[in-house]
Amino acid sequence: MKFLVIFLFTLLLSSCQGQETSKPIKTISSTPVQPKDSLMEKFNIQEFNKHQKNDEWEYIDKDGNEIRETYIEGDGYVVDINYLKYPFSTYKFFNTKGIIKTKGNYFHGNGFNKGIWTDYDEKGNIIKQINYDEPYKDYPWEKVKIWTESKNIDLLDPLTRVWREIDNDKPIWYISWDTKKLDKYSNQIIQNVEINGKKGEIIKEYTSSFGEEIPEKYR
Known part of the structure; x- marks a missing residue:
């Protein structure tokens, strides 16, 4: 896969x-x-x-x-x-x-x-x-890496994702990782965070599920 x-x-x-x-x-x-x-x-x-x-x-x-x-x-x-x-x-x-x-x-x-x-x-x-890297020089990967280490995020885990985009002229980092916890349908719970690429401030935090065992009516 x-x-x-x-x-x-x-x-x-x-x-x-x-x-x-x-x-x-x-x-x-x-x-x-x-x-x-x-x-x-x-x-x-x-x-x-x-x-x-x-x-x-x-x-x-x-x-x-x-x-x-x-x-x-x-x-x-x-x-x-x-x-x-x-x-x-x-x-x-x-x-x-x-x-x-x-x-x-x-x-x-x-x-x-x-x-x-x-x-x-x-x-x-x-x-x-x-x-x-140019648009993200104010809050580069090196600082993002330090932040992930503070959260004990395994960067080598296949479920860890890091990407970035420019949204309305604002650079944003998107990070998601496996919490090692399961929801009530036995799906892995993924933590998601959006970080301001200028100041390093957290914009949004939320969880999602990874898996296919969610009942149809809840999808």
């Missing part, structure tokens, strides 16, 4: 990079700013073809990280790296020749894009960089 969500996410990114909307994100560069590097990252197409089944190859590396490689016909190759001990995943998109086109990090489980995402041309030159 985890990889299904990530696969849908990568397809979306390949056609429309970035999910944070409502306000332009600072573009660092829209013209080549770095010459082609002899160590330019490339995708190993030959190795992928040895292992792939139905255009996909999933494996775990020596550090315990989950890696999923996917071929998208006519477009290229997507690589998603989900780290064992780190809440952010790495997204990489390579063209049909195996040359890197896009690279960036995002919070696991289809969460927010983190830091600088980079686009490359067909020769491996950097043509654009977008800083997704």
Whole structure:
């Protein structure tokens, strides 16, 4: 299920990079700013073809990280790296020749894009960089992380979600996590919090249920 969500996410990114909307994100560069590097990252197409089944190859590396490689016909190759001990995943998109086109990090489980995402041309030159952290510089991820730690939130839990949006010109953080409690229908109770991305103030708190055992008349 985890990889299904990530696969849908990568397809979306390949056609429309970035999910944070409502306000332009600072573009660092829209013209080549770095010459082609002899160590330019490339995708190993030959190795992928040895292992792939139905255009996909999933494996775990020596550090315990989950890696999923996917071929998208006519477009290229997507690589998603989900780290064992780190809440952010790495997204990489390579063209049909195996040359890197896009690279960036995002919070696991289809969460927010983190830091600088980079686009490359067909020769491996950097043509654009977008800083997704710019609108949230007053209350950045580092402060959000400290807040989650104060609440003993497990950032690696699949049910922990962190994302962010610009709502009426106001940056907002959205955080949800498993309380480890059950409702009367034996569904997990999820705590949800919205935080002002300027001042760090809590805007809203509420609970919801995770599961499918809620009687039809209450849905």
